[in-house]
Amino acid sequence: MEEENQLVQIRLQKLQQLRELGLDPFAIERYETTHTLDAVQEQFEALENQTVSVAGRIVAIRKMGKATFAHLMDTTGKLQIYLKADEMGERYDLIDLWDLGDYLGVKGFVFRTRTGEITVHVQEFTLLAKAVRPVPFPKEKGDQRWYELHDVEQRYRQRYLDLLLNPDSRQRLLARCRIVSEMRRFLDAEGFIEVETPVLQPMAGGAAARPFVTYHNALDREFQLRIALELYLKRLLIGGIDKVYEIGRVFRNEGISTRHNPEFTMMELYQAYANLEDIMDLVERMFRTIAERVFGRTTFELHGVQIDLAKPWERIRLMDAIQQHTGLTEADFETLERAVLSAEKVGIHVERKDTIGGIIEKVLEKCVAEHLQQPTFIYGFPIDTSPLAKREPNNPRFTRRFEGYLFGKEVANAFSELNDPLEQRDRFEQQYALRQAGDEEAHPYDEDFLIAMEHGMPPAGGLGVGIDRMAMLLTGAESIRDVIFFPQMREG
């Protein structure tokens, strides 16, 4: 702590004075409260003139000589308190040792002031903890606030300040928590079992991404941090857990942007005996239920676009969507040469490592996605970018895979899962060839997983949802950092 900071010095001196008076706030362990701050407001009729005991942080003080008003804040809200000098005796002078940000417990009776504000008339108080560093609480009047914490860097690095000072940030981040919690509740009610699978993996698979690598001393070997949940959840499906899901952190060693954080949260689920259409229905139900429970509505607006999650999602075949928005047809992607030409025709830069499927997905991202504002399932993904999905029976270049889009952004990815171990082996071999050709993000060849599948995997539908992006879309966040409490930052 920088000793020279005058504001800190003054607060430390106040702490010292409190200690000399035998009122060390940091010696306090508990404080008995009867009500939360919003409960006092809500139950005013019953509580008027009754004694209550409440606690919170001091967020405003107005001392007017022999009378003082202050506001306390807790998780639930704010409440005004009132102190009178002639009732407090010499204890009244202790108010001078309070600062914004300190924690205060008070006991007193509830009344309404002349101007109508519900207030606790304090008879006893205890300073419960001191903020020795200033907390810049803003001035407030109604919904207006002055001098908020604007500095974006500080809001991310010192999120506790952002949460205290910016109600919008607080609501957005708490909404994310509730989305996760309601997703659990929904899936549990649907009969899914929640599990936990390894984060440290010998070989991170299940997605196309570069992993973080770490080292285990005792085993003297490297491990990778997982990039997806898929392959271990499928092992559990093989193990007889017919409806299984996990909500967990995955790690991808890639760039940071407004839509990418190196660690983010995925929900993946697998349901035996279910196919792609069953999963589409599940996604519709899940998004609708979460919206209703977290936000109390199914309509959302972003950048002027309105959507309603109570309505069924549109279902469009990928190649039809591409044709609709670019005029390119399936024949235009028949061979790699034609696919490259077609992509360049619509202004897409193709890399050497791109496969036909990779090019098709680029066309989807660059030319089609922005048009998928309304809830939409795009299905029929190319085989070479979907090595874990079943083939379409009459169109073997494509798979039984869909992505769900909201506001032009992908929020869900699902397949009828490939359960043929012979074909899975072939698919891994194709990925291996891509890797040999220089594609660092090709799926790894996971022999242990193949052996598991050879023991028999049921037909199943699977789903992955990026929780962070889902939270962004439902809360209208522009950056993924606004829905992650502690986003990744460079060393400051």
Add this chain to the structure above:
RNA sequence: GAGCCGGUAGCUCAGCGGUAGAGCAACGGACUUUUAAUCCGUGGGUCGAGGGUUCAAAUCCCUCCCGGCUCACCA
């Protein structure tokens, strides 16, 4: 990785070659129902870091650090 913008008091910002400013917060004083309380007064800064140009740099130039946005990369 590239381009643009930014970093000045605890917070929000102004100043953009001539001795560092405002509001809020803090400190002292007045004030017994205030609520952006009010009124009077006071203190507070390595102007992101380092180098350069200049009689003189927060200000101009260079390098670096941190952040934001856009693009690239990436589910």
